[in-house]
Each structure stands twice: as structure tokens, then as C-alpha cells.
Amino acid sequence: MTKINKMELPLEQREELLEALKARFEKNMHRHEGVEWDKVQAKLDANPEKLWSLNEMEITGGEPDVVEYDKKKDEYIFYDCSAESPKGRRSACYDREALESRKKHKPENNVIDMTTAMGIELLTEEQYRALQKLENFDRKTSSWVQTPSDIRELGGALFCDYRYGHVFVYHNGADSYYAARGFRGSLRV
Incomplete structure (x- = not known):
């Protein structure tokens, strides 16, 4: 066997x-x-x-x-390369610390643990911008991206989307989660 x-x-x-x-x-x-x-x-x-x-x-x-x-x-x-942020990866806060800090209405998962379990890397802002040069993604959704430690230490996290012909980078509390926000990953082979 x-x-x-x-x-x-x-x-x-x-x-x-x-x-x-x-x-x-x-x-x-x-x-x-x-x-x-x-x-x-x-x-x-x-x-x-x-x-x-x-x-x-x-x-x-x-x-x-x-x-x-x-x-x-x-x-x-x-x-x-899905047109919108992957459906099976939405409604997740940024990392375990953010997940554990929520008192009410905790999401099921967090982005960092999910990427680790999948064996992939979360896109950086630079990678996200490079992806958008190939074609336009996240016209209706948004995607978490790797967040610099100084921003994360203050409780924030970064996400991106494509609107009005431009890539936008935003911030939110790392403990936030939305039905239209997921994440995109990368894998080297």
C-alpha cells in the first residue's frame, strides 16, 4: 500500500x-x-x-x-490571477494577533496563517502593482498585501485594489475583515 x-x-x-x-x-x-x-x-x-x-x-x-x-x-x-480577490480567502483579518484581539464577531481565519498553511507568500505592494500592469484585477474587491512591521506594530495593515484606472494602497486595522477583501499569493517553482 x-x-x-x-x-x-x-x-x-x-x-x-x-x-x-x-x-x-x-x-x-x-x-x-x-x-x-x-x-x-x-x-x-x-x-x-x-x-x-x-x-x-x-x-x-x-x-x-x-x-x-x-x-x-x-x-x-x-x-x-483571478479577476477578483479569491472567493475562498475572503473575510479574514490580517494575522493571528489581530484575530485574537477581536472580542466579538471573530472571522474564521487570518491571512498570514492561511498563506503559511498553503505554502505560498502574500503579495507585496510592489508585486501587486506589477500584477496590475499585466491586466486589471480587484475592480470590485480588495486584497491584503504584506505590511511593513512598523505599520503592523501600530495595529494597521495594508490592502490594495484597482479603481478609476489606478492601483490604490490603503490601510485598515489589522483586525478588520470584509466579505469583499481577501488576499493574493505567489509561489516560486
């Missing part, structure tokens, strides 16, 4: 995910000009735990796609 590692997808699920990723990759070539799917898939085949993380991105509504190739590190970088 073969034991399946938590971080490894069963063969059928792996094949379905690769099919979905390839279809999205081919449909959105403007996100990764000059990148070849066969090379991306070879990297994924060599790193099954990354496929597990991509599956977590996929099942929570992130629609991950390749957005960059890091030549120095020989890594492909995936970002969540």
Missing part, C-alpha cells in the same frame, strides 16, 4: 490541475511572454509539493498563473 504525503496530490488530481494550469497558461500568454509551458511543467514535475500549493491556490479561487521567470534563480513565479 502506497502512503500519500499530505503535500503530494494523488495522480488523478495532479493531472487535472496540470491540465487546468496549462489551459490558463495558453489562454493568457500576455502574462508570460517568452515562457514555454513544457519548461514550467518540468519544474512542477520535479517539485510535487509546489503542485500541492498550486492546488490550494486553485481550490480557493485564485486561478494561479505564471507571471514571471527569475533567470538568476531559474524559477517560475505564479501569482493568483
Whole structure:
């Protein structure tokens, strides 16, 4: 009997995910000009735990796609490319400290714990702006982004969205959460 590692997808699920990723990759070539799917898939085949993380991105509504190739590190970088902030990751406050500080109406989860559990990184403001240069995301929703420690120490956290033809960066209490605010992640393979 073969034991399946938590971080490894069963063969059928792996094949379905690769099919979905390839279809999205081919449909959105403007996100990764000059990148070849066969090379991306070879990297994924060599790193099954990354496929597990991509599956977590996929099942929570992130629609991950390749957005960059890091030549120095020989890594492909995936970002969540869903039109709006991923549905399966909304209504979460920023981190565990913020979650525990709420006295009433606590959300079910927090962004930092979720990204860690998924094996991904929360987008930075710079990455969020780079993503918006590929096409416009979060026209009706917003997404938490990595927050500098000095802002977080004062109780705040940052989020971004796209309105009026521009990317906006805002602040809110880290303990806040909204049905239209989630987060976008990145994964290097």
C-alpha cells in the first residue's frame, strides 16, 4: 500500500490541475511572454509539493498563473490571477494577533496563517502593482498585501485594489475583515 504525503496530490488530481494550469497558461500568454509551458511543467514535475500549493491556490479561487521567470534563480513565479480577490480567502483579518484581539464577531481565519498553511507568500505592494500592469484585477474587491512591521506594530495593515484606472494602497486595522477583501499569493517553482 502506497502512503500519500499530505503535500503530494494523488495522480488523478495532479493531472487535472496540470491540465487546468496549462489551459490558463495558453489562454493568457500576455502574462508570460517568452515562457514555454513544457519548461514550467518540468519544474512542477520535479517539485510535487509546489503542485500541492498550486492546488490550494486553485481550490480557493485564485486561478494561479505564471507571471514571471527569475533567470538568476531559474524559477517560475505564479501569482493568483483571478479577476477578483479569491472567493475562498475572503473575510479574514490580517494575522493571528489581530484575530485574537477581536472580542466579538471573530472571522474564521487570518491571512498570514492561511498563506503559511498553503505554502505560498502574500503579495507585496510592489508585486501587486506589477500584477496590475499585466491586466486589471480587484475592480470590485480588495486584497491584503504584506505590511511593513512598523505599520503592523501600530495595529494597521495594508490592502490594495484597482479603481478609476489606478492601483490604490490603503490601510485598515489589522483586525478588520470584509466579505469583499481577501488576499493574493505567489509561489516560486
